Amino acid sequence: MPSEFLAKPARVAIVGAGVVSPLGFGLGETAEALRQARDCIAPVERFAVENCRCKTAGQVSDQRLFRAAERSQHPERLHRAALMMIAALEEALAGAAAFSPELTVVGTTSGGMTFGEQYYRAICGHGSGSRLPSRIANYLPQKAVADAQEAFGITAPCQVIANACASGTNAIGHAFQCVRSGRYQRVLTGGYDALSELVFIGFDSLQAATAEKCRPFDRTRSGMVLGEGAAVLALENLETARARGAEILGEIVGYGISTDNYHLTQPNPNGDGAARAMRRALDDARHSPAEIDYINAHGTATAFNDAAEGRAIAELFDATPVSSTKAMMGHSLGAAGAIEAVISLIALREQFLPPNINFERGDPDIDINIVANVAAAARVRTVLSNSFGFGGTNASLVLQAA
DSSP: OOGGGTSSOOOEEEEEEEEEETTEEHHHHHHHHHHTTOOOEEEOOSSOOTTSSOOEEEOOOHHHHGGGGGGOSOGGGOOHHHHHHHHHHHHHHHTSTTOOOSEEEEEOSSTTHHHHHHHHHHHHHHSOOTTOHHHHHTTSTTHHHHHHHHHTTOOOOEEEEOBTBTHHHHHHHHHHHHHHTTSOSEEEEEEEEOOOHHHHHHHHHTTOBOSSOOOTTBTTOOOBOBOOEEEEEEEEEHHHHHHTTOOOOEEEEEEEEEEOOSOSSOOOTTOHHHHHHHHHHHHHHTOOGGGOOEEEOOOOOOHHHHHHHHHHHHHHOSSOEEEOTHHHHOBOGGGHHHHHHHHHHHHHHHTEEOOBTTOOSBOTTOOOEEOBSSOEEOOOSEEEEEEEEGGGEEEEEEEEEO
16 A cells, blocks of 8 residues: 555544344344344244254344335345345445445355355256346345445445455455545445355354354353344545534444464464454554453354454453354354444444343353343443454454444
């Protein structure tokens, strides 16, 4: 990046936010679900799971989701992921009047995977996929973003980041750097992923998914549960936002990344990669660990992931409240970091700690302060949000109150 863009880093404001997840549609419903510690994981409805170990997931209501199709000129062509993006973008733009993005950066892992499944089955069953050309056209990972932008007349170029479960967080981190550098004044960012049979069965085959409740950081944790959703943040140079009278919802102040290079699916057991990402985010924000009021953990409820993240948190922090909200909504992969960034923003704005539900017994090897089972009122000024993915892709964000 040219040196002139780094001379005086800009502060980066969040001027709009939207979210769709199993917790609900919008920040208000999401905040209420978090306060009520609502378990939104239910039996899978979209495809057959009788031969799977795991039979549950966090799912978004189709009935409500399809209302978003009204904004599209070709609703019959849209993937569910596009509908999620449209609903999240609508909320983000509604709260960010006169926001005209110069760039869009979005994370995903599955793209329009279910359309690919349908096309493949058409070929296998009939010898030709010629009757389903729209499935291929709408399969591409950028298509859901393009559909959402088209629905609102946005023509900004789009960048898609796909690096496992850190995709959403890295998309936001990259967008944050774009604005802070001075290269851009306004950037849309976030992440999306819709539940896919191929991905669901893949995780089940890896024995990473559980047949039981999702119990992040619990001694009896037995695996993850998948989810789906989308979240969008409108980022803007703070001075520009103030000059035009925009409402400032919060700020992003730090971003850190690292790579383990330890194993294809498992994190380094000592938590070194996670610790480096968190430390770099703190250094980037010029904050000490003691200044973090809440940590939204990656917390997938798998044995290795929680142990590594727990060790890293314990190494850096002293009794800082920690929770994984995946126990309530499942792990939405490329969307997870974006949704959890919005949850972190809600914690800052509503001044409470989201709960880590299904927590019964602490793991003696994980010495961290879990926000167990119920939301707690608290003074929350600064939040750290973690996302750690396959292949050792680690990313952390630091957000602070407006």
